[in-house]
Amino acid sequence: MHLIHSVAELRTALNGQRETAFVPTMGNLHSGHISLIELARGKGRPVVASIFVNPLQFGAGEDFSRYPRTLDADCARLRAAGCDIVFAPDAREMYPEPQTYSMQPPLADQLCGAYRPGHFQGVATVVLKLFNLVQPRYAAFGKKDYQQLFILKGLVRQFNLPIEMLEGETGRAEDGLALSSRNGYLSPEERAEAPRLYRVLRAAAQRIESGETDFTTIEQAAAEELTRNGWRVDYVSARGQATLLPPQANETDLVVLAAAHLGRTRLIDNIECRLG
DSSP: OEEEOOHHHHHHHHTTOSSOEEEEEOSSOOHHHHHHHHHHHTTOSSEEEEEOOOGGGOOTTSSTTTSOOOHHHHHHHHHHHTOOEEEOOOHHHHOOSSSOOOOOOTTTTSTHHHHSTTHHHHHHHHHHHHHHHHOOSEEEEETTSHHHHHHHHHHHHHTTOOOEEEEEOOOBOTTSOBOOGGGGGOOHHHHHHTTHHHHHHHHHHHHHHTTOOOHHHHHHHHHHHHHHTTOEEEEEEEEETTTSSSOOTTOOEEEEEEEEEETTEEEEEEEEEEOO
16 A cells, blocks of 8 residues: 655656556545445555545544544555555645635535535535546445535536445444544543434334425424433434435435534534435
8 A cells, every 4th residue: 555645756657558547535444434445445446545634624623633543543544545646735735725615516605504604615615626636437435424525526527527326325333323533532421421312303204204294393393302401503404315405305215413522522424315
């Protein structure tokens, strides 16, 4: 496995490759990331993973400075998973000019975007730059970041990029908690409480699958249960899978998404469901 830090070296390593599979990450890898490497390996080679904590997607007061940087451990996990190249640039390599072009994707101001202004602009900008550098045939992203995946699939369509997007299912701990690098911020007591987010979403999804269509009531009930148990809720929202907008008449393929704070840690999760 090759560890590369510069754009020039990356381009040399990938010169002439046509079936590259790519997994962008911010590092501090867990088994959910490794499942994306395995998904990518099944489609193309070489497999390239990037590790870059992107400052553009962190807002004022967010956890950019304390976000875990664990490059050595990450490289060991990637090597064991069969990754071929790790691209780990610094900010100067990714953003050589002091003024950075920033993208404003659709739906960037809804759901998580309403609470993290500029976040999805930063995500779209860095991913488009990485796509341009790696020029992959395949790119793998997890469904846990559902809105991010939706926006990036739209980016690929909008810019006519010859990339097949691979969607990895949300990795979960045995108690249902969605795997996330931010889970490491949780205290033992918070970690014991954290799976409630998944249980609440699952209950909401089951109500929809049983045929309930009063989505506002379903959302409010879920948010109230979290609040009663010490969470600070940003949103619980039922949306259409195809549009990520509130469900329309006769729309049956839905997803229930949530973001809520437990102590100092903001957790997100979602469950796809079908209206019964």
